[in-house]
Amino acid sequence: MKNLKMKTLTYSKNIFLPVTDLCRNHCGYCSFRKEPKDAHLISRSRALLLLEQGAQAGCSEALFTMGESPWSVLGFDSILAVAGVADLLDYLVELCELALELGLLPHTNAGLLVQEDLQRLQPYNASMGLMLETTALLEVHAKSPGKRPDLRLQYMAMAGRLKIPFTTGILVGIGESRRDRVEALTKIANLHRAFGHIQEVIIQPLDPKPGTALEKAPLPGMMDLCWTVEAAREIVPPDVAIQVPPNLVDPRPLVAAGATDLGGISSVTLDGINPDRAWPDEEDLHRSLSDYNLRERLPVYPRFIDLGWHGRKTRSLVNSLAGEDGLRVKKYIF
Numbered sequence: 001m002k003n004l005k006m007k008t009l010t011y012s013k014n015i016f017l018p019v020t021d022l023c024r025n026h027c028g029y030c031s032f033r034k035e036p037k038d039a040h041l042i043s044r045s046r047a048l049l050l051l052e053q054g055a056q057a058g059c060s061e062a063l064f065t066m067g068e069s070p071w072s073v074l075g076f077d078s079i080l081a082v083a084g085v086a087d088l089l090d091y092l093v094e095l096c097e098l099a100l101e102l103g104l105l106p107h108t109n110a111g112l113l114v115q116e117d118l119q120r121l122q123p124y125n126a127s128m129g130l131m132l133e134t135t136a137l138l139e140v141h142a143k144s145p146g147k148r149p150d151l152r153l154q155y156m157a158m159a160g161r162l163k164i165p166f167t168t169g170i171l172v173g174i175g176e177s178r179r180d181r182v183e184a185l186t187k188i189a190n191l192h193r194a195f196g197h198i199q200e201v202i203i204q205p206l207d208p209k210p211g212t213a214l215e216k217a218p219l220p221g222m223m224d225l226c227w228t229v230e231a232a233r234e235i236v237p238p239d240v241a242i243q244v245p246p247n248l249v250d251p252r253p254l255v256a257a258g259a260t261d262l263g264g265i266s267s268v269t270l271d272g273i274n275p276d277r278a279w280p281d282e283e284d285l286h287r288s289l290s291d292y293n294l295r296e297r298l299p300v301y302p303r304f305i306d307l308g309w310h311g312r313k314t315r316s317l318v319n320s321l322a323g324e325d326g327l328r329v330k331k332y333i334f
């Protein structure tokens, strides 16, 4: 029995579905994006297999991710044609419906979208997301038109006006200064004060990848990450979770610094952005954080379930997966 005074930490159990790795941007740290000749669209059969495996493993979240505006890249039409798909957004909706049928709640990060496309996805998603990453104009984003901070802030405001529970965050170690981090966190906080839709802010350390411009960049140190988590906790309103990824960094010092969420972990799929960084085992996580009340949550936070902001087609599944406190119904005996 957990002491009720223990600090509560949350995480979700997900599967990662890379819808397409075609992307119009060329971020200087990315190993996810592929050139058109190597790019792919996830097949229905592959998506079905992952969703079935996720359901069997007790996951509640289907994390759909894709490169940004792939339709603006030469070669996109032939990738769609080979896969027998007429329209990418229709296909994404179809995959979200499949996830819901199999008992997983979609959370989609599709990069910048126009409002019409965001509204097409909204009913099928428990929550959605887009990393702000930074508000600084950095060399690593020189060839990434979609990483313009003003565009990303506008998109996040649009999601707020539509009342979409939203996940965002910053990247640490891509050439930004501490002052830049404070500015990005302040902009996120201001968006939340205006619209009330931010559910979590990820503090994501750079994990340098071979073959990228930042391959030799130093890993952000723990002291720097703790400073950033403390700053985030101070700047961002208290009803917004501060999330750290437990496959990239030891979460314990960061939890002590103010982090309250560990994001999605998976026993089925790898971290699609950092496939060389294995997820911690769920049971091990409970053991190493036994000083805390570690609870599984859904991809939508309890407050937004109360508000009814999750997509209308996710309602019956959310209701069957959430307990009275809005977290996932489950008893742990670890």
Ligand code: SF4
Pocket (backbone or CB within 6 Å): 023, 024, 025, 026, 027, 030, 031, 032, 033, 066, 067, 068, 144, 146
């Ligand atoms: S937008 Fe995302 S997928 Fe595209 S290059 Fe940048 S990090 Fe990679």
